[in-house]
Amino acid sequence: MTTVSKSYESHEDPVIDYCTKLTIKMSPLQEELQKETLEKHERRGMLGGPEIFVIGQSFLNLIHGKNVLDIGTFTGASALAWALAIPEDGKVISMDVDHSALDQIGRSIIEKCSKTAHKIDFRLGSAIETLDKLIAEGKSGKFDLAFIDADKVNYTNYYEKSMELLRSGGVILVDNALWDGAVVKTEKDEATKAIDECNRRIFADERSNSFLINVGDGLHVAFKK
Numbered sequence: 111m112t113t114v115s116k117s118y119e120s121h122e123d124p125v126i127d128y129c130t131k132l133t134i135k136m137s138p139l140q141e142e143l144q145k146e147t148l149e150k151h152e153r154r155g156m157l158g159g160p161e162i163f164v165i166g167q168s169f170l171n172l173i174h175g176k177n178v179l180d181i182g183t184f185t186g187a188s189a190l191a192w193a194l195a196i197p198e199d200g201k202v203i204s205m206d207v208d209h210s211a212l213d214q215i216g217r218s219i220i221e222k223c224s225k226t227a228h229k230i231d232f233r234l235g236s237a238i239e240t241l242d243k244l245i246a247e248g249k250s251g252k253f254d255l256a257f258i259d260a261d262k263v264n265y266t267n268y269y270e271k272s273m274e275l276l277r278s279g280g281v282i283l284v285d286n287a288l289w290d291g292a293v294v295k296t297e298k299d300e301a302t303k304a305i306d307e308c309n310r311r312i313f314a315d316e317r318s319n320s321f322l323i324n325v326g327d328g329l330h331v332a333f334k335k
């Protein structure tokens with residue numbers, strides 16, 4: 111079985127190489143952040159794939175997106191990608207339980223560009239709590255895109271809360287939706303079961319139009335009706 115590994119990892123499929131080479135476009139700031147993360151962080155495999163960022167940026171352009179939920183910050187690469195794609199008055203709320211990777215690597219790189227940095231609001235704490243707080247503050251229906259990329263056991267919860275917070279026509283991107291192919295295996299650990307459950311929940315959900323694509327580590331795309 112072939113699944114597509116992240117484009118910054120080595121793999122042996124020349125067709126995938128061809129596709130990613132002719133898809134990935136990164137700003138110098140993104141290149142620096144990717145390089146520093148891959149060179150310096152011991153959990154570098156958590157870094158989002160740049161082809162996923164291009165897809166998300168394209169959706170943001172398509173739907174004229176301004177307000178983004180970035181669920182799982184790590185070194186800030188996905189937050190930076192969305193900030194680069196939204197207008198001056200847009201906002202990315204990026205959430206994580208741990209800011210050590212951001213403080214070690216991403217924050218100083220992102221802050222070099224004042225035109226982009228002010229668009230990102232990094233929130234420390236459980237993403238469930240951050241999303242619930244946004245709902246309690248009356249922000250339901252105010253967001254254009256949600257990128258789900260934090261702890262896998264909460265994927266369905268993140269999907270549900272994102273559906274609540276998105277406006278009609280908004281898009282949810284669920285990263286790692288194939289989990290290196292583990293979703294099709296008979297034996298599944300807790301994370302794999304949770305991703306599989308979320309994929310099936312999205313497929314059955316009449317509130318959205320969706321498709322699951324074999325790009326990167328799998329990307330489930332759902333447009334809120």
Ligand SMILES: C[S@@+](CC[C@H](N)C(=O)[O-])C[C@H]1O[C@@H](n2cnc3c(N)ncnc32)[C@H](O)[C@@H]1O
Nearest residue numbers: 156157158182184187188206207236237260261
């Ligand atoms: C795969 S990384 C995010 C990668 C990032 N989106 C990117 O594109 O480079 C997942 C992140 O989720 C965070 N995380 C794990 N559990 C969490 C939780 N319950 N709430 C918020 N963040 C969580 C981890 O600390 C980690 O930084």
